[in-house]
Structure formats: C-alpha cells, structure tokens
Amino acid sequence: MALTRLAVTNLRNLAQVDIQPTAAVNLIYGENGSGKTSLLESVNLLSMGRSFRSHKIKPLITQSAPELTVFGRLKLNDVELPLGVSRSRNGDSQFRVQGRAVESLAELASYLPLQVINADAFSLLEGPPKVRRQFLDWLVFHVEHEFYAVWKQAQRSLKQRNTILRRGRIEGCELTPWSRELIAATERIQAMRQSSFDKLLTVFEPLVAEFVAVEGLNLGLYQGWERDKSYADLLEQTLDRDLKQGFTGSGFHRAEIRIKIAGQNAADVLSRGQQKLLVCALKLAQGQLFEKITGRKCVYLVDDLPAELDERHRHLLVKWLNILNTQVFITGVDVDPLIQPWRHLNRDIKVFHVEHGAITSKDYSG
Numbered sequence: 001m002a003l004t005r006l007a008v009t010n011l012r013n014l015a016q017v018d019i020q021p022t023a024a025v026n027l028i029y030g031e032n033g034s035g036k037t038s039l040l041e042s043v044n045l046l047s048m049g050r051s052f053r054s055h056k057i058k059p060l061i062t063q064s065a066p067e068l069t070v071f072g073r074l075k076l077n078d079v080e081l082p083l084g085v086s087r088s089r090n091g092d093s094q095f096r097v098q099g100r101a102v103e104s105l106a107e108l109a110s111y112l113p114l115q116v117i118n119a120d121a122f123s124l125l126e127g128p129p130k131v132r133r134q135f136l137d138w139l140v141f142h143v144e145h146e147f148y149a150v151w152k153q154a155q156r157s158l159k160q161r162n163t164i165l166r167r168g169r170i171e172g173c174e175l176t177p178w179s180r181e182l183i184a185a186t187e188r189i190q191a192m193r194q195s196s197f198d199k200l201l202t203v204f205e206p207l208v209a210e211f212v213a214v215e216g217l218n219l220g221l222y223q224g225w226e227r228d229k230s231y232a233d234l235l236e237q238t239l240d241r242d243l244k245q246g247f248t249g250s251g252f253h254r255a256e257i258r259i260k261i262a263g264q265n266a267a268d269v270l271s272r273g274q275q276k277l278l279v280c281a282l283k284l285a286q287g288q289l290f291e292k293i294t295g296r297k298c299v300y301l302v303d304d305l306p307a308e309l310d311e312r313h314r315h316l317l318v319k320w321l322n323i324l325n326t327q328v329f330i331t332g333v334d335v336d337p338l339i340q341p342w343r344h345l346n347r348d349i350k351v352f353h354v355e356h357g358a359i360t361s362k363d364y365s366g
Contacts, residue, residue, distance in 0.1 A: 002024075002299070003074055003075075005020050005071070007069075008042045009068060012062060013035045019359055022349070022363075024347045026330070026349075027339060030353060039359070047109055052120065053120070057087045061087070076296075113142055114301060116283075118303035125266055133255050136200075137151070143289075143293045143294060146192075154185035154186055154252055161175060166247070185252075186251055210316065211278065216261050221257060222255060266278065300329070302321075305331070306334070311340075318342060322347060
C-alpha cells in the first residue's frame with residue numbers, strides 16, 4: 001500500500017503542489033518554514049481529516065483562500081483508490097473515496113493507516129493518559145472491525161448516564177438502561193483492547209531491546225478500574241460517589257497503557273533521548289503488528305528526523321523502517337543527513353526540495 005500521487009491546494013504556504021511519491025522512501029528537505037512539514041500534514045489530512053499539529057482548521061488554510069483541498073491516489077495491491085479531502089473556513093468539510101462521500105472520519109481513516117513520529121509523538125510517555133489510550137485504540141480500531149461501533153455506543157451511554165448524574169438525583173430506574181448499555185459496551189471494549197495489547201507486547205518486547213537498554217521496563221494495561229472487580233459491581237459500589245461528582249469516574253474512558261521502569265513512570269526515569277527511542281520502538285511495533293494481523297502496511301511520517309535523533313539512532317530507525325518495507329516520508333533541513341542512513345539499503349529513494357511552498361523532485365541513486 002502506498003500513495004502514488006499527492007496534490008495539495010491552499011494548505012499553509014503550499015498554494016498548489018502536485019507530486020508523485022515513490023512507494024518506498026521519500027525524503028523532503030528545506031529550510032524551516034519552507035513547507036516540508038505541511039506536506040506531511042497533507043498526508044495526515046487524507047487519513048484523519050485533520051493535521052497532526054492542530055485540530056483547528058482555519059490556521060491550516062492559506063491566508064485569503066476560502067478552503068484547502070488534498071487529493072491522493074492510493075495503490076492497494078493492483079487497485080488505485082482516489083481519496084479527497086476539502087476543509088473550508090466556514091466549517092464545511094468533504095471527504096471522498098472513489099468520488100463517493102464517506103460517512104465518517106473513521107471510514108476515511110480505515111483506508112490510509114498512518115504512523116507519525118514527530119516531536120509531539122514523544123508526549124506518548126509524558127502526556128496525559130488520553131494520549132496512551134488513543135495510541136492503543138488506533139491499533140484496536142484497525143484490527144477489530146466492530147470496535148468503532150461499540151466505542152460509539154459506549155460514548156453515547158456514558159454521556160446519557162453523566163447527564164442524569166449531573167442533576168444530583170435519580171428518578172426511578174432512569175439510570176438503569178444507560179448503565180446496562182455502558183457495562184455491556186465497556187466489557188467488549190476491554191476485551192478487544194486486552195487482546196490487541198497482549199499481541200503488541202509480543203512484538204514490542206524483542207524490538208525495544210535494540211533501542212533502549214534499560215532494566216525493569218514494563219508495559220501494563222490499566223482498564224479504567226481495578227481488575228479485582230467486575231464493572232457492573234463497580235458502578236453499583238461507586239454510585240454515591242458518581243452522583244456527588246456528577247460524572248462516571250471509572251470505565252473505558254479512563255483506560256491507558258502504563259509504562260513503568262522498576263515501578264516508576266518511565267518519563268521520570270528515562271532521559272529525553274531514551275524517551276524518543278522508546279516511542280520509536282512503540283510506533284514500529286504497532287506498524288509491524290498491524291501488518292501481521294491485516295496483511296496491510298502503515299505509511300510512516302517522520303518529521304525533522306535529524307533534529308530528533310542522533311546519527312547512530314537515525315540509522316537504527318531507518319534499519320527498522322527498511323525491514324518493514326513500507327512507504328515512508330521523512331523531513332529534515334539538510335538533505336545529506338536524510339540520505340546517509342539509506343545508502344546501500346537498495347531502496348527506491350525520491351528526494352523533494354521544498355522552498356517557499358514550491359517543490360522540486362528527483363530520483364536518488366547512491
């Protein structure tokens with residue numbers, strides 16, 4: 001699976017660009033502010049309908065332009081699939097696959113699975129639980145086809161339950177149907193999360209040893225409440241507390257991956273450099289497992305690689321991206337540090353130079 005065409009109009013300083021990436025290695029270089037990260041953002045828009053840098057749309061649209069558009073052509077085996085995204089200043093959005101309007105962003109995301117490694121990705125360790133929950137749910141969403149529907153059901157029942165709790169009183173049995181629905185959905189979500197998490201560990205543990213040599217590293221899945229209680233019993237036991245707080249305090253919405261070293265949070269023990277390597281290992285493991293389960297590959301976006309990793313660890317990351325044999329887009333200010341780790345790896349490489357929003361390209365032969 002690979003993007004074979006990417007056309008962008010009015011995305012930040014990319015007024016109009018149209019490129020044909022290689023299915024292997026795409027190296028994008030240029031000065032800061034030239035538009036190279038915006039090119040990665042355009043790929044993310046095709047997958048998620050938004051940027052990985054911000055959920056706000058207006059800052060993405062070129063000044064004075066009414067809307068931005070991104071068009072891509074995705075090759076799946078021998079089939080080429082056109083994808084299109086349009087986002088406007090007035091809030092209108094259009095998402096299309098093969099010319100057909102898609103029902104939801106979830107459907108759009110299913111076509112183009114992405115892994116993003118950038119400065120923000122390192123919040124996976126030091127950020128709030130939501131970040132690690134979303135990391136796991138990306139995998140569950142892509143490998144468990146019923147997950148999104150069950151997750152939506154759980155969100156709906158949680159919202160309705162919280163609406164009643166905020167009143168501070170319960171009339172009759174009005175809470176019961178929402179609690180029952182929440183319990184059923186939560187138990188299914190937890191089962192899917194646990195299954196995916198267990199599989200992720202089998203891939204991650206041998207891989208991380210190459211990136212971070214640290215004793216006592218442990219990943220655990222906190223399901224959102226203590227494991228010695230059923231969720232049904234927990235809701236009953238904590239009803240008074242939930243009423244007092246005005247919301248459901250435990251459940252699927254509190255789950256997270258807990259990353260510890262000898263019982264301490266990894267973010268408090270590891271150096272900044274070690275944290276980056278651990279996140280790289282997690283992202284690579286997720287892509288590797290995704291391919292193992294689905295037979296499809298992720299596309300990797302790596303923003304400003306030389307600034308994030310030293311030379312030795314750039315080579316290590318490139319080694320594993322090469323093993324995954326997937327399409328990658330990597331940015332940096334200078335071209336030589338981008339090309340150097342790929343020399344002698346026998347991969348097709350295309351180099352893009354971005355300058356003031358204009359892009360030129362050439363095939364590289366080492």
